Structure formats: structure tokens, C-alpha cells
Amino acid sequence: MSRPKRATIVDVARMAEVSAKTVSRVVNNEPHVTEAVKTRVHEAMRALRYHPNVAAQGLVRSRSYLIGLVYEKPSPSYVVELQKGALERLHGERFRLVVLPVESVTEREEEIIALLRSAALDAVLLAPPASDNAALMRELREGGMPFARISPTRLLGNGPSVAMDDVAAAQEAAEHLISLGHRRIGVIKGDPSHAAADARLVGTMQALTKAGITLHPELIESGLFTFDSGLAAARRLLALNPPPTAILAQNDDMAAATIAAARECGLHVPEDLSVVGFDDSDISRVVWPPLTTIRQPVEDMAYRAMDMLLHVLKGEPEGGDIHLAHELLIRRSTAPPRAN
Amino acid sequence: MSRPKRATIVDVARMAEVSAKTVSRVVNNEPHVTEAVKTRVHEAMRALRYHPNVAAQGLVRSRSYLIGLVYEKPSPSYVVELQKGALERLHGERFRLVVLPVESVTEREEEIIALLRSAALDAVLLAPPASDNAALMRELREGGMPFARISPTRLLGNGPSVAMDDVAAAQEAAEHLISLGHRRIGVIKGDPSHAAADARLVGTMQALTKAGITLHPELIESGLFTFDSGLAAARRLLALNPPPTAILAQNDDMAAATIAAARECGLHVPEDLSVVGFDDSDISRVVWPPLTTIRQPVEDMAYRAMDMLLHVLKGEPEGGDIHLAHELLIRRSTAPPRAN
DNA sequence: CCTCGTGCTGGGAACGTTTCCCCATTTCTA
DNA sequence: TAGAAATGGGGAAACGTTCCCAGCACGAGG
Numbered sequence: 001m002s003r004p005k006r007a008t009i010v011d012v013a014r015m016a017e018v019s020a021k022t023v024s025r026v027v028n029n030e031p032h033v034t035e036a037v038k039t040r041v042h043e044a045m046r047a048l049r050y051h052p053n054v055a056a057q058g059l060v061r062s063r064s065y066l067i068g069l070v071y072e073k074p075s076p077s078y079v080v081e082l083q084k085g086a087l088e089r090l091h092g093e094r095f096r097l098v099v100l101p102v103e104s105v106t107e108r109e110e111e112i113i114a115l116l117r118s119a120a121l122d123a124v125l126l127a128p129p130a131s132d133n134a135a136l137m138r139e140l141r142e143g144g145m146p147f148a149r150i151s152p153t154r155l156l157g158n159g160p161s162v163a164m165d166d167v168a169a170a171q172e173a174a175e176h177l178i179s180l181g182h183r184r185i186g187v188i189k190g191d192p193s194h195a196a197a198d199a200r201l202v203g204t205m206q207a208l209t210k211a212g213i214t215l216h217p218e219l220i221e222s223g224l225f226t227f228d229s230g231l232a233a234a235r236r237l238l239a240l241n242p243p244p245t246a247i248l249a250q251n252d253d254m255a256a257a258t259i260a261a262a263r264e265c266g267l268h269v270p271e272d273l274s275v276v277g278f279d280d281s282d283i284s285r286v287v288w289p290p291l292t293t294i295r296q297p298v299e300d301m302a303y304r305a306m307d308m309l310l311h312v313l314k315g316e317p318e319g320g321d322i323h324l325a326h327e328l329l330i331r332r333s334t335a336p337p338r339a340n
Numbered sequence: 341m342s343r344p345k346r347a348t349i350v351d352v353a354r355m356a357e358v359s360a361k362t363v364s365r366v367v368n369n370e371p372h373v374t375e376a377v378k379t380r381v382h383e384a385m386r387a388l389r390y391h392p393n394v395a396a397q398g399l400v401r402s403r404s405y406l407i408g409l410v411y412e413k414p415s416p417s418y419v420v421e422l423q424k425g426a427l428e429r430l431h432g433e434r435f436r437l438v439v440l441p442v443e444s445v446t447e448r449e450e451e452i453i454a455l456l457r458s459a460a461l462d463a464v465l466l467a468p469p470a471s472d473n474a475a476l477m478r479e480l481r482e483g484g485m486p487f488a489r490i491s492p493t494r495l496l497g498n499g500p501s502v503a504m505d506d507v508a509a510a511q512e513a514a515e516h517l518i519s520l521g522h523r524r525i526g527v528i529k530g531d532p533s534h535a536a537a538d539a540r541l542v543g544t545m546q547a548l549t550k551a552g553i554t555l556h557p558e559l560i561e562s563g564l565f566t567f568d569s570g571l572a573a574a575r576r577l578l579a580l581n582p583p584p585t586a587i588l589a590q591n592d593d594m595a596a597a598t599i600a601a602a603r604e605c606g607l608h609v610p611e612d613l614s615v616v617g618f619d620d621s622d623i624s625r626v627v628w629p630p631l632t633t634i635r636q637p638v639e640d641m642a643y644r645a646m647d648m649l650l651h652v653l654k655g656e657p658e659g660g661d662i663h664l665a666h667e668l669l670i671r672r673s674t675a676p677p678r679a680n
Numbered sequence: 681c682c683t684c685g686t687g688c689t690g691g692g693a694a695c696g697t698t699t700c701c702c703c704a705t706t707t708c709t710a
Numbered sequence: 711t712a713g714a715a716a717t718g719g720g721g722a723a724a725c726g727t728t729c730c731c732a733g734c735a736c737g738a739g740g
Contacts, residue, residue, distance in 0.1 A: 008726060019690045024728060032688055054460040055398035056726035060695050064395060066406075066436070076622060080416035083439060096406070096438045096459055099423060119436055120394040227626060256626050263628055282416060283626060286567060286596050288603055348696060359720050364698060372718055396696035400725050683740085694729080699722100706717070 007048035016044040027052055054094075064120045067309065070100045070112070071127035074225060075253050077281040078298060082127055082150070085302025093310065095122070102130070104193060109135045116145065123147060123309050125302070131161070132195045146312040148305040152321075153195035160308035160319040162301045166196050169294045169326040170203030170248075173276050176292070176328060177246045178211045181336045182274060186237040186244035187215070188254050190225040197222075200250050200278065219244060223254045230254025234261035238273075245337035246274035252284040255291050259333065270335035280329055289332035297324050347388035355384040367392055394434075404460045407649065410440045410452070411467035414565060415593050417621035418638060422467055422490070425642025433650065435462070442470070444533060449475045456485065463487060463649050465642070471501070472535045488649040490641050492661075493535035500648040500659040502641045506536050509634045509666040510543030510588075513616050516632070516668060517586045518551045520676045522614060526577040526584035527555070528594050530565040537562075540590050540618065559584060563594045570594025574601035578613075585677035586614035592624040595631050599673065610675035620669055629672035637664050 009027075013020040018037055025033050026041040033041075044050070058064045069086055071079060079101075087097055098119060102112050113136065116124060123146040130136060131149035137158060140147050149161035177185055187204055190197040201220070208215050221236050223229035230249060234257055237244055249255035255277030262273045269275055269289055277284050277293035284291035301324055308319040349367075353360040358377055365373050366381040373381075384390070398404045409426055411419060419441075427437055438459060442452050453476065456464060463486040470476060471489040477498060480487050489501035517525055527544055530537040541560070548555050561576050563569035570589060574597055577584055589595035595617030602613045609615055609629055617624055617633035624631035641664055648659040 010726085020727080021690060021729090022688090025689090028728090034688070037688085051457055053399070053726050054458075055395050055402075055404055056695090057728075058395035058695095059393070059399050059697085059726080060728045062395075062695075066438075076416045076420035080419055083441075087439070087441065094458075098406075098436045099427070099439055101423075101427060117391055118394075118434075227622070253626075260626075260628060282567070283623070286593075286600075286623060286627060288600060288628065350696085360697080361699090361720060362718085365719090368698090372716095374718070377718085393696050396725090397698075398725095399696080399727085400698045402725075681740105683738100685738090686736090687734105688736105689732105689734080691732085692730095695727090697725090699724080701723100702719105702721080704717100704719085706715100708715070709713090710711100 006053070007050045009050070009052070011048055012041065012044045012050050015048060016040045064122050065095050066098050066119070066121050067095050067306070068098045068100045068116060068119060068121040068124040069127065070102060070116075070124055070130045072102055072104050072129060074128070075251065075279075075281060075283075077283065078279065081281075081298040082302045085299035085304075086125060086306045088299070089303045089306040089310070095310070095313075100124075104129070109133065109139070112136060113139045113143075116140075117143070121145065123313055125150060125305055125309060127151070127302075128153075128196060129191075129194045146309060146318075148309040148312075148319075150301050150305045151196060153199045156321045160305070160312065160321070162304045162308070162322045162324060164296055164301070164324050164326045166199035167203035167206070169278075169296075169328075170200035170250075171207045172203075172326075172328050173248060173278070173292075173294055174204045174207035175211075176330065177248065177274060177276060177334065178207060178213070180246075180274065180334060182246040183213055183337075184219070184242065184244045184246075185213075185215070186219045186221070186240075186247040188230055188233045188237070188247060188249040188258065189220065189222045190250040190254070192222060194225070197250055204248060223250075223257075225251050225253060227253045227257045230257030231261055234258040235264070238262065238265050238267070244273075246276070246334070248276045250278050252277035252279045252281045252291055252293055255293070255333070256283050256287045259287055259289075259291075270333050271338060274334040274337070276334060284329075284331070292331045292334040293329050295327040295329050297326075300324055346393070347390040349390070349392070351388055352381065352384045352390050355388060356381045404462050405435050406438050406459070406461050407435050407646070408438050408440045408456060408459060408461040408464040409467065410442060410456075410464055410470045412442055412444050412469060414468075415591065415619075415621060415623075417623060418619065421621075421638040422642045425639035425644075426465060426646045428639070429643045429646040429650070435650070435653075440464075444469070449473065449479070452476060453479045453483075456480075457483070461485065463653055465490060465645055465649060467491070467642075468493075468536060469531070469534045486649060486652040486658075488645040488652070488659075490645045491536060493539045496661045500645070500652065500661070502644045502648070502662045502664060504636055504641070504664050504666045506539035507543035507546070509618075509636075509668075510540035510590075511547040512543075512666075512668050513588060513618070513634055514544045514547035515551075516670065517588065517614060517616060517674065518547060518553070520586075520614065520674060522586040522677050523553055524559070524582065524584045524586075525553075525555070526559045526561070526580075526587040528570055528573045528577070528587060528589040528598065529560060529562045530590040530594070532562060534565070537590060544588060563590075563597075565591050565593060567593045567597045570597030571601055574598040575604070578602065578605050578607070584613075586616070586674070588616045590618050592617035592619045592621045592631055592633055595633065595673070596623050596627045599627055599629075599631075610673050612678060614674040614677070616674060624669075624671070632671045632674040633669050635667040635669050637666075640664055 221233035280295035561573035
């Protein structure tokens with residue numbers, strides 16, 4: 001689309017018999033141009049198939065019209081929803097989305113920062129756990145690079161963000177199990193480097209405490225938000241004596257793994273074991289039985305975060321911390337415990 | 341990372357006491373620079389935290405260092421693997437990946453082309469079904485924009501591509517069912533706008549014909565590669581009298597849906613119904629029983645396609661059509677039919 | 681009739697690199 | 711030893727756009 005020498009602004013200017021400057025004004029919808037001139041320029045643009053050269057615009061305006069999306073190998077459905085929401089908002093804007101997945105293991109903050117620096121971005125969208133990384137945010141601020149945060153769990157008031165209330169959501173999920181009659185409830189935590197894992201545990205414990213239930217440490221297992229890690233954690237929980245009658249997994253992938261682990265032990269879900277997930281990702285409807293889960297509006301969150309970012313880029317004052325509502329979706333993986 | 345006036349090449353030149361031209365040579369690893377000068381420049385670069393301005397480079401070299409990835413709302417796991425492979429190859433290169441999902445419904449070829457044109461890309465990676473779109477490829481060629489194709493099924497010899505043999509793979513899957521003793525085999529096709537859907541059907545029919553089995557049209561249902569569409573198609577197939585003893589779904593999402601539909605009818609998989617999927621996506625291991633499926637090396641394919649694209653961008657001659665091997669993974673969703 | 685604002689337009693200088701062309705010095709070849 | 715070739719370096723133009731500033735017409739008010 002570019003090699004066979006594209007039309008430049010002076011070609012258009014020559015054809016429309018105006019100056020390059022005027023063409024620029026027309027392209028950017030600036031005032032001080034007569035209607036007649038405007039239409040003449042538009043015709044010339046169409047005839048020459050003129051498209052402004054983004055690199056040149058970027059050079060003089062010191063803008064690259066690129067927005068980065070930083071995330072760390074979460075579940076596929078999460079990534080896709082994130083991208084969908086961000087792109088949806090970008091539709092019709094001249095900004096483009098550059099994906100920047102980072103490996104927590106190999107890449108340290110400095111490397112991420114170097115990556116961002118060399119990528120020449122105008123702004124970044126930070127998904128967890130980058131959205132909770134204080135050092136990263138400080139660097140960004142010092143570097144003058146605008147950012148917005150998705151699902152931060154701490155350090156609020158630190159730039160625009162969109163989140164849901166992980167604590168309240170986890171509390172609600174646990175209360176659902178308690179109200180069904182469960183007393184011995186296992187928890188599978190997510191990746192400890194995600195602050196959401198702690199927030200969700202706190203919510204769970206609040207519900208249990210309120211109901212007068214003490215959560216034995218043996219009932220808390222840690223995973224990494226992946227199916228395989230969830231499988232291992234669920235196996236450990238189900239090997240306890242007595243095993244829990246319900247398991248609260250901190251995302252759907254690990255909840256699905258819990259169902260698989262239960263099947264291995266010959267347990268039926270939900271008769272022998274209730275399972276609750278988190279996120280309402282695709283996987284929650286694909287497994288059997290479909291998962292009771294917390295709906296987290298990831299796509300909306302990404303959309304809103306991108307919206308706030310665009311506002312900042314337009315020079316408007318920075319937005320604050322936004323909360324989006326969650327929702328407990330009761331499907332078929334939870335039931336009262338078997339009476340024994 | 342950019343607003344507080346970054347160091348420019350002349351700052352570095354001044355500090356290292358050489359000309360801007362020399363700095364440029366060092367940055368680009370060109371010859372004609374003494375070691376001593378080179379280290380002096382490197383030191384200055386580090387001290388000033390100099391990073392070349394991509395926009396300026398792009399302007400003079402007429403390169404944007406952006407590569408687009410065009411795909412059309414396929415399953416999340418497919419997208420993620422695609423991106424993973426492409427990014428893996430891009431690691432260490434200066435090119436960045438811009439994601440360009442397109443809606444087949446709303447966007448027609450011209451809009452896609454306009455999108456690419458305005459995105460100022462250096463090259464594009466085409467995933468299905470864009471990789472089979474003749475008009476799109478013609479436009480790209482005329483516009484001088486290099487491209488590489490992922491999983492094309494027709495119009496080969498039309499630019500570098502990486503694919504697997506859909507026909508042979510589908511044939512192998514069908515032969516597996518036949519060898520188990522199945523004779524009444526249902527097929528759930530994928531989105532008709534993907535040429536792979538036809539190729540996989542052809543392979544299936546080849547296997548059946550070879551075994552002397554005629555495939556009744558009533559046994560062929562169409563889906564859209566999504567779980568929901570697969571659910572509806574599977575329900576229709578299972579409502580037949582007699583129902584098929586095995587169903588071959590053209591991707592894993594629809595195969596998972598088939599298992600769900602079977603459960604609705606009170607059928608057990610694989611005792612009452614064998615199910616075969618396609619792709620070996622995450623979902624195939626998450627459902628119960630785990631799916632017998634064809635492993636499609638999506639990540640490798642994206643990696644190789646990106647590799648070929650980079651070769652073209654370096655001015656080397658265009659590669660041809662590459663084939664990657666598939667593999668039939670026999671898991672627990674297939675078994676001999678119940679004797680009746 | 682002169683002046684003064686106001687709306688439209690153009691000239692020229694940036695923006696930060698690379699590249700073309702040039703010169704001086706060193707090294708190799710015959 | 712002379713000439714050719716290679717090496718190390720610099721000056722200035724170019725890439726395509728936007729932005730600052732000035733100029734020009736036109737109508738209104740004195």
C-alpha cells in the first residue's frame with residue numbers, strides 16, 4: 001500500500017491549486033477554509049487516493065498514534081476480551097493497538113520499560129498484574145507516558161483505572177456457598193503475583209468470618225490461574241480428610257480443572273462437590289456442569305479504560321478510579337451439600 | 341517515555357564529539373567506524389538514554405516498522421496462539437505487531453483495504469479466511485505491500501504461506517472413526533466462508549468413499565466454528581433417526597458443544613457417541629472426556645509465516661508454500677460403537 | 681477616503697533521521 | 711614508488727507533515 005510512491009500533500013495541493021498548508025487544514029478539519037476550497041481539496045484527495053503519511057505527522061507532532069496493551073500470559077479468553085474492548089473503543093480513531101505480552105519470569109521491570117521506550121508508544125493500557133506495579137507506573141509518569149489501569153487492586157488514585165470490586169465479589173460467591181449450607185469450603189488462589197488473588201481471598205474470609213466459620217489453612221491452595229495448576233491444587237484439596245464439600249476457585253480455568261479433578265475421584269458435581277469460578281469466561285459455559293461464577297465485565301473494562309486514555313491524549317484532565325458492577329451467575333455447579 | 345524532550349542524535353553526537361552521521365552508523369551497525377569511536381558513542385547513548393526516534397527513521401526510510409495481523413473473530417485460543425507465534429518471531433526485531441480483527445459481516449474487502457492503507461503497515465500476516473481472499477491479495481500486491489498467508493486452502497503459489505494439509509488431516513480423523521467400526525458418521529462443518537471447512541469435508545468424504553460408505557446429506561450440518569453454532573448443529577444431528585454413532589466436528593469448540601448436546605440427550609461419550617474435534621486447542625483438554633482431535637500447530641505456523649515475512653522485508657526473495665505436519669491425537673472421546 | 685479588524689491563504693522553518701556526495705588519510709597492488 | 715582502492719569521517723539535502731508568522735483582500739466605522 002505504500003511502495004509505489006504514494007501521493008503526497010503537495011500533489012494534492014498542486015491539483016487543487018492551493019497551498020500545502022491549506023490541504024493540511026482541510027485534512028485536519030481546521031477552520032479558516034472556504035467551502036469551495038474545501039470541496040476542491042477533497043476531490044483532489046479522492047482522485048489521488050491521498051492518505052496522510054502517519055510517520056511524517058508523528059514526527060512533527062511527536063505522536064506515534066500507537067497505544068500499547070501490556071498484559072501477562074493470562075487465560076486466552078481474558079486476553080481476547082481485553083483486546084476486543086480496547087479495539088472497539090479505538091474504532092474510528094486514528095490510534096492503533098500494539099500488543100505487548102510480557103513474561104513475568106524473564107522480563108523484569110526495566111526490560112518492560114525498555115520495551116515501552118523503544119516501542120514509541122503514545123500511551124499504554126496496563127492489565128493485571130502490570131496494573132499493580134508501582135515501579136512501572138512511576139517510570140511511566142516520570143517518562144510522561146499516559147497510562148490507564150485495568151483491574152488494579154491497590155494504589156488507587158494513581159491514574160485513571162477501571163476495576164470491579166474483587167473483595168465484594170468473592171464475598172458474594174462465598175456467601176452463596178454458605179447459604180447453600182456449606183461449612184467446609186476449599187479455596188484455590190490464583191497467581192500470587194496478581195494482587196487480585198489476595199483481594200479475592202480477603203472477600204472469601206470476610207464472608208466466612210461473618211458466618212462464624214474459621215478457614216483452616218489446609219483448605220487454602222495456590223494455583224497460577226491456569227488449568228493445570230488448578231488441577232494440581234484441586235487434587236490436593238480433595239485428598240484431605242475430610243475433603244471440602246465446596247471449592248471456590250479464583251478463576252474459571254481453575255474451576256474447570258476442579259471439576260475434572262472431582263471426576264477423577266469419582267465425585268459428582270454438584271451433588272458431592274460444589275464448584276464456584278470467577279470471570280464468566282467462555283470456559284464456564286463449555287464445561288459440564290456449567291459453572292456458577294462471578295461475571296467480570298472484562299470487555300467493558302477495557303473499553304472504558306481505553307476511553308479514559310483517549311481523553312488524556314486529547315489533553316483533558318485525567319479521570320479517576322471507576323468501578324464496574326460484577327454479578328453472581330448461579331448455574332449448575334453448585335448445590336447444597338449431601339446430608340451425611 | 342517521550343514528552344520530556346528525549347535526547348536526539350545530535351545530542352549524542354555532541355557528547356561523543358563526532359558527527360550525527362557517525363552516530364547513525366553506530367546505531368545501525370554499519371562499517372566505517374573505529375572501535376574507539378564506537379564505544380565512545382555507545383557510552384554517550386547510554387548516558388543520555390538515547391533511543392532513536394522511530395517516526396523519523398520511518399519517515400526517511402519509508403518504513404513504519406509495523407506489521408499487521410488480520411484475522412476474523414475465530415475462537416479465542418486460536419487468536420492467542422496466532423499472536424503468540426507471531427510475537428515470538430518478532431522478539432528482538434524492531435517491528436511491532438498491530439492487531440486488526442475484522443468483522444466479515446460489516447466490513448467488506450474495500451473497508452479492509454482502506455483499514456490497511458490508513459494503518460501505514462510495512463506488511464501483513466493474513467489468517468483465515470483473509471488468507472484465501474483473492475481480491476484482498478490482489479490489492480495488496482498492487483499496493484506493493486508484502487504479505488504472508490496462514491492456513492490458505494487454495495490459490496497457492498500466490499505469495500509465501502504456511503499451512504497444514506486439511507484434507508489429509510480430516511481423512512485421517514475419519515479413518516480413525518471408521519477403523520473403530522463406525523458407519524453412520526455425522527459431520528459438523530465450520531463457517532462456510534472459511535475454505536478450510538470445505539477442505540476438511542473433502543477429506544472426510546475421501547475416507548468414507550474409500551471405505552465404501554456413502555455420506556447421506558442429512559448427516560452434514562453447518563456451524564460457524566463457535567460453541568453455540570456447534571450446539572445447534574449437534575442437536576439437529578442427534579435428532580435424526582437413527583442418530584449417528586460418531587460426529588466429526590471441524591473444530592474443538594463445536595466438538596465440545598457436541599459433547600454438551602449429547603449429555604442433554606442422555607447419551608454418554610464415548611460409549612453412545614464418539615466425538616472428534618480439530619485444532620487441539622485448550623478446550624480439547626478442558627472438557628470431559630478430553631477430545632480426540634487433530635493437532636494443528638497454529639503457533640508454529642504463525643511463527644514461520646512471520647519469519648517468511650521478515651525475509652521479504654529484508655529484500656530477500658519471496659518464499660513459497662510451506663506445509664507443516666498435523667497429528668491425530670487419540671484421547672477419550674472416541675470408542676467403538678455400541679453393538680446393537 | 682483612510683484605518684482597522686477579521687477571515688482566508690501562503691512562505692518558510694521546523695521535527696529527527698538517513699543518504700548522497702564529498703574529502704582526507706591509510707593500506708594494498710603492481 | 712606511484713597509483714588505486716579502501717577506510718573513517720563530515721556537510722547538506724531529503725522524507726512529508728505541521729506550525730509560526732506575515733500578507734492580502736474585504737467590509738465596516740469614523
